[in-house]
Amino acid sequence: MTEFSDSFLTAWQLLAASDARLSAIVLLSLRVSLAATVIACVIGMPIGALLAVGRFPGRRVLIVLFNGLMGLPPVVVGLLVYLLLSRAGPLGQFGLLFSPTAMVIAQAVLVTPIVAALTRQVIADEWSEYREQLRSLGASRARAAATLLWDGRFSLSTAALAGFGRAIAEVGAVMIVGGNIDGVTRVMTTTIALETSKGDLPLALALGFILIAVVLAINAVAYAVRGWAERRWG
Amino acid sequence: MITRRLFCSALASLGLLAATASQAQERFVTVSSTTSTEQSGLFSHLLPIFEKASGIKLRVVALGTGQALDMARRGDADVVFVHDKAAEEKFIAEGYGVKRQEVMYNDFIVIGPKADPAKALGRDILEGLRRIEATKAPFVSRGDKSGTHAAELRYWKAAGVDLDKAKGPWYRDTGSGMGPALNTAASMNAYILADRGTWLSFKNRGDLGIIVEGDTKLFNQYGVILVNPAKHPHVKQADGQKFIDWVVSDAGQKAIADYKIGGEQLFFPNAKR
Numbered sequence: 373m374t375e376f377s378d379s380f381l382t383a384w385q386l387l388a389a390s391d392a393r394l395s396a397i398v399l400l401s402l403r404v405s406l407a408a409t410v411i412a413c414v415i416g417m418p419i420g421a422l423l424a425v426g427r428f429p430g431r432r433v434l435i436v437l438f439n440g441l442m443g444l445p446p447v448v449v450g451l452l453v454y455l456l457l458s459r460a461g462p463l464g465q466f467g468l469l470f471s472p473t474a475m476v477i478a479q480a481v482l483v484t485p486i487v488a489a490l491t492r493q494v495i496a497d498e499w500s501e502y503r504e505q506l507r508s509l510g511a512s513r514a515r516a517a518a519t520l521l522w523d524g525r526f527s528l529s530t531a532a533l534a535g536f537g538r539a540i541a542e543v544g545a546v547m548i549v550g551g552n553i554d555g556v557t558r559v560m561t562t563t564i565a566l567e568t569s570k571g572d573l574p575l576a577l578a579l580g581f582i583l584i585a586v587v588l589a590i591n592a593v594a595y596a597v598r599g600w601a602e603r604r605w606g
Numbered sequence: 607m608i609t610r611r612l613f614c615s616a617l618a619s620l621g622l623l624a625a626t627a628s629q630a631q632e633r634f635v636t637v638s639s640t641t642s643t644e645q646s647g648l649f650s651h652l653l654p655i656f657e658k659a660s661g662i663k664l665r666v667v668a669l670g671t672g673q674a675l676d677m678a679r680r681g682d683a684d685v686v687f688v689h690d691k692a693a694e695e696k697f698i699a700e701g702y703g704v705k706r707q708e709v710m711y712n713d714f715i716v717i718g719p720k721a722d723p724a725k726a727l728g729r730d731i732l733e734g735l736r737r738i739e740a741t742k743a744p745f746v747s748r749g750d751k752s753g754t755h756a757a758e759l760r761y762w763k764a765a766g767v768d769l770d771k772a773k774g775p776w777y778r779d780t781g782s783g784m785g786p787a788l789n790t791a792a793s794m795n796a797y798i799l800a801d802r803g804t805w806l807s808f809k810n811r812g813d814l815g816i817i818v819e820g821d822t823k824l825f826n827q828y829g830v831i832l833v834n835p836a837k838h839p840h841v842k843q844a845d846g847q848k849f850i851d852w853v854v855s856d857a858g859q860k861a862i863a864d865y866k867i868g869g870e871q872l873f874f875p876n877a878k879r
Contacts, residue, residue: 459681459838467840469682470636470667551667554650569785570645571792571810 375574382578398586401559404472404546405539408479412535416484417528420491421517425499435492441485450548453478457549470551475559478545483535490531495520529598533591540587560586634663635845638675638683640753641783642712643828644668646803646872651865656852662845670752670783678702678831681838684846689828690753703831709853710862710873711827714757716818717788717805718743718797726797727817732765734818739767742776744796748787749779757826758799764823801826803872828873830854854879
């Protein structure tokens with residue numbers, strides 16, 4: 373048990389010292405995963421809404437596909453994006469490999485299906501409730517999808533948070549496409565993996581505690597903002 | 607509607623803020639290297655010294671030697687800094703590298719339980735391995751085509767042990783880097799071949815200690831190679847060459863010799879000029 377108390381102590385000391393390198397790593401983690409989540413929402417939410425209200429051939433197949441892709445293994449996504457961005461790959465000329473941009477791309481690919489699948493569920497529930505109403509107003513399906521997205525914005529924040537949680541917690545994809553380069557692409561999860569490799573388990577666990585605390589803080593803020601916004605505009 | 611527009615623009619600006627990673631165009635060279643140089647802390651020690659001398663940053667991606675060479679073959683590195691002479695020479699022969707220069711060496715050691723059930727302590731490396739195999743004492747292998755893995759396989763062969771036949775539950779092929787493999791060995795109280803640098807900086811030692819060391823056969827040579835610009839035109843030839851010239855120069859060699867953990871020198875410069 374001493375390991376756990378040691379780690380807690382180390383975590384406090386790191387936070388208290390507000391170590392510059394640590395804050396840079398935490399900030400990069402947040403920046404990469406937030407960007408990936410925003411991109412995933414911009415792409416995934418309209419897809420989810422259209423899957424919920426649309427009627428087109430292959431819709432069921434797509435629904436199953438997106439549900440299934442929620443379980444995409446990060447290592448596989450990392451490898452695919454690596455091969456795409458590698459100099460020998462089709463997008464090699466942009467030289468994006470081992471940059472934060474590459475990490476954002478990989479995490480966005482990972483998270484988009486999660487956002488799309490959860491959005492579809494939320495919107496499908498709303499659709500069954502408001503369908504007749506929207507129909508009687510003569511709204512097209514695309515129009516209905518947009519309206520329901522806006523209407524369900526507070527519930528959809530959960531989809532965004534689920535995506536963000538997945539992005540900030542994964543290590544497999546960012547390790548491969550980022551390369552864990554000190555000061556450039558080193559984020560919380562890859563730092564934890566590195567310290568574990570060095571056998572410094574208390575430090576690795578301490579960093580883990582900090583990561584969990586950051587994720588909790590973000591969820592708390594999101595919850596508070598949602599409550600406030602619902603009262604204000606709901 | 608106003609709130610809706612506000613909401614959308616807030617979302618968009620958040621996205622922009624998050625996406626504009628502060629990627630100021632800095633001068634850097636990408637080096638693919640091995641986990642041993644990264645996890646022993648050598649690169650963290652060399653990076654600032656080289657940057658101060660040249661104004662060039664090093665971006666080090668640490669992988670096993672096999673993977674590091676593959677990454678360079680794909681054109682994703684400017685310089686490789688690894689330790690598997692045979693694989694490096696093959697890399698040059700294939701035309702991916704310009705020239706191999708020797709930089710430094712450290713040595714491999716056999717780590718094992720202090721109780722030493724195989725009675726391998728203080729033997730030469732080949733006799734030590736034979737005893738481990740004979741007693742079927744647990745042995746952890748990197749199994750990841752790294753330089754250390756390649757060396758381990760060479761030693762087994764030289765010791766006359768046919769791994770394909772001898773492999774059993776005692777031989778654990780972990781397919782992982784030096785650090786994770788040491789973590790596994792510590793938790794299983796197993797023998798393992800490691801490089802001294804990683805061992806010295808390794809903290810989770812459990813009941814393990816050095817069992818075999820000092821045999822001249824355990825010499826582990828590191829080489830540095832510029833990736834061939836003829837194969838990959840975007841390779842930063844000038845700056846990459848600057849790093850290579852520096853690391854084999856007196857200043858670079860001294861910086862390597864100066865790196866110590868607990869007063870012990872980890873790497874021994876031996877560049878030929």
